[in-house]
Amino acid sequence: MTAVSAFFYRKPRLRLGFLLSAPLLWLGLAYLGALAALFVTAFWHTDAFTGQVVIEWSLDNFKTLFTDAVYRTITFRTVGIAALVTVIDAVIAFPMAYAMAKLASPRAQRILVIAVMTPLWASYLVKAYAWRSMLSGNGALSWLSPGYGVTATIMTLSYLWLPYMILPIYAGLDRLPDSLVDASGDLGARSLRTFRSVILPLTFPAIVAGSIFTFSLSLGDYIAVKIVGGTSQMLGNVVYDNIGAANNLPFAATVATVPVVIMLVYLAAVRRTGALDNL
């Protein structure tokens, strides 16, 4: 045993490789491997009648995806919903996180963090159905209810993902030294100027970190829109319907590449803000 540990002690690189092998195997096989297998499926098609997958390489699925106007509409709708949900969450979350990090006493801070996290302990479905009944014709929110549709979906998703925005911003603000804010004030800046020139630039990576959560979660969602979305559908619904209803796994895989590509573009765009270090 000592010989083994001495051997690994002398070879730090081998030691590192040994320690990392299990998680790397997991990431490589279970995660990336499954993802790759899925995308390979995107080039196959199914027999329309029996529903069996036919292994014949073709780009037909991608052709449908790009040429049928309906998939473009759905993609734009989905990205629009995800972007709006992200903006709404950022606007609501920032003052809350600011109050938590800068104004509350340490004891109150702990209680507030727990309060923000409590909704995460309840089932997603229960929360979404609660919104369905609140927005219904004789529900608690019927006076402002837009009916079931895109607006209702945005409201519900904003509610569902809010904690994922508050917590990173809170963490970012918590790291921001009070002395910087004080110094800004001492130098004669009013609160708005301090916010614009000191607080916002320093917490921007945290906001972007939060937006990665809210944006990607909205992009992949299909349950909330099924419950409160009325007749609207999002990318997730097309994926779901193609597996659940049409039994067309290859086309579902093709559609599933869309959010992945959008997220890769988004991550590449925000990489320079340092947001990824904030995750």
Add this chain to the structure above:
Amino acid sequence: MKNRKTRLAGMLGASLLLAACGTSGTSSSAPPGAQGFTPPKLEALKALGQPEGQLNVLAWPGYAENGSNDPKVNWVTPFEQQTGCKVNVKPFGTSDEAVTLMKTGQYDVVSASGDASLRLVASGDAEPVNTALVPNYADVQPFLKDKSWNSVGGTAYGIPHGWGANLLTWRTDKVTPAPNSWSVMFDANSPYKGKVIAYDSPIYIADAALYLQAHRPDLGIKNPYALDDKQFTAAVDLLKQQRPLVSEYWSDYLKESQALKNGDAVVGTAWQVTVNLTKGEGAPLESAVPSEGATGWSDTWMVAAKSAHKTCAYKWLDYIISPKVNAQVAEYFGEAPANTKACAEMTDKTLCDTYHAGDAGYAAKIAYWTTPIPQCLDGRTDVKCKDYGEWTKAWTEIKG
């Protein structure tokens, strides 16, 4: 580094090009048979063995109640006590869902409607049924046996269970006068704009085709499941025109019941079971088969080819269409029972008349769900009909 990246991109591009050359047209590989296809060779069970102690049932909601929805409604527990087969019930909302779930091989029996049964037969997921091992089969209405949706080439693939229509349903307090036409759901000027609830499945295109059959005779639709290019486009256009009227599409009957109860929807397509359930919760609801007729279902209990519990499966087939249980299910779900002796077992003696249970003529009027295939089901040979894959694609397009 830069060089390597470009080379990689070039390789990717080249492989994409190669793949593009391989783009194939959709080839129809189904050889023509009685229904346009030849099912895989499978043997029906020869004799019953010892019950295996387990049975996984895939059923329409309301077909295999075990007391979890309503403690008073339970016909699973008596079966378990009689046979020792422990039953797990999984309800499904659309035929497409049933077909997908059957592919997992986890289920022993399924209550399949006509738009699922042939797909299950063609893919080899369901096997022929030895009706001699189902004593109650003798009492099944003759007009339900050996139909195109429960047999292929004279071989029975299941046991008929019951049938009924997809009803036009409305809130009596919000919709006056009582409608007698599907036009309240399809007419662009319907006064119930935004309050219509429609069924969420590609098979719903047939409802539009049925409406056009009555209102656009120039299209020459004879069977709403056999639509050529022109007829199909007309039906899809009608549904696109209907979309702004629709508040939501339902596949979960409980969600529909809730929408009708809360008044989020006031008129729509519903099953009798949804109407009964919603009425039971105090909503003023009425339903009818309107003047154009209706689509409907004729269901069959089928046995999964991969089932490991075949004796339990046959016991279930016989039990679920036994006069008493068939009556209970028919009464709860709201449909005509398959067993001729079930009518005598009903609590409400008028039910068999209401659902025209013994009326072969009425049964023939309903346009039963059938899987659309390229060979036109109405017998035309000069045109190609749209198959279910195209119906599915169009459905995504209709929803927008």
